[in-house]
Amino acid sequence: MICLHGTFGVASARLVDSRAPEGPTACPVTVVELAPACLGDTECQQHFFTAINVQFDAVFVQALR
Numbered sequence: 781m782i783c784l785h786g787t788f789g790v791a792s793a794r795l796v797d798s799r800a801p802e803g804p805t806a807c808p809v810t811v812v813e814l815a816p817a818c819l820g821d822t823e824c825q826q827h828f829f830t831a832i833n834v835q836f837d838a839v840f841v842q843a844l845r
Contacts, residue, residue: 805835 796804806814806829818824829836 803833803835805838811836 811825811829814825814828818828826836
């Protein structure tokens, strides 16, 4: 369980924990923002997101449901 101090932190941690079975999804903006870290190499980004168990290729509108 994520442990953060304060009311907002606790509520956020509970929400993240409740969604843990689904796994987090990186929005398209996040994928673009992280591109420089991989020097624009798509395979590097895919490896990174897969390694940390973050879905990166979802249709984002579906991810918001």
